[in-house]
Amino acid sequence: MRTAEETFRALLDSVCRLQNGDGSQVDVLAGFYAEETDVRHPMAPLGDTPLLGREALRRHFGAAGPPAPAGFRVEDVHVHRTDDPEVVVGEFTYRGDGDWAASSVIVLRVRDGVIVESRDYLDHLGLARARGRLGALCEALVSPRA
Template sequence: MTATSREVVEQVLRASREMDTDTFVSLIAPDGYVEWPYQLPGLPGRLEGREQIREFMTTQAKGLVRFDEYRDTVIHETTDPEVVIVEYTVHGTVIPTGAPLLQTIIAVLRIRDGLVVSYRDYLNPLVLADILAGRGTTP
């Protein structure tokens, strides 16, 4: 039996928080994508396909932040059974500086046949940019 869209989102969040690249990538459709409509300069705005996502997660993402926990997670199921919106707050550490990270996320995922076909991650890139530039910590 194929997992529901909500169940897939819960699995994606767990794999993301645990930085479990293999599980995360296995939940993405072969032609699926992850997109950050607001991204830091020098980082991609969109990753397409499992291999590009895996490459980014293993070479860039793992050295940038460590996620300790996700709090205040709310999963919104929509009238479209493929679309799920999730809100959560990330608590973690910015690895290059050791500074704490507090980031509110809203993500919109489209799930089809138990796999993520699109993942739009609406985070505020200025939070991480300010920490990396030494201009302070998160709010």
């Protein structure tokens, strides 16, 4: 069974593989999460929509869209252990060719080798810029919501 840190590192590896075009990682990524899980993105520019359950995560990863800009990778990985062996805090930077970077912090609770809770603090603007989606994000931010 994986530790919280091992799960975090394996998750990052699979995200990179998915972003570099390996669609088989959708199921691998979903498998890192418990059937009943609670994943939130508190800093999401359009508001946080909780992902509650493995199937919600499968749909989330499946909707990632086309591969990221060339050379998508994770660097500057730091894992901070806590007094609770189920909880780790991971800091890292997504980088890619074209000299872009997006810093991230994820707080994970891993029980029995799977993620049961996660709070993902990502640089959504940096990722949108890198993927050429900044204009669409800005448009969505100023559009009235139903």
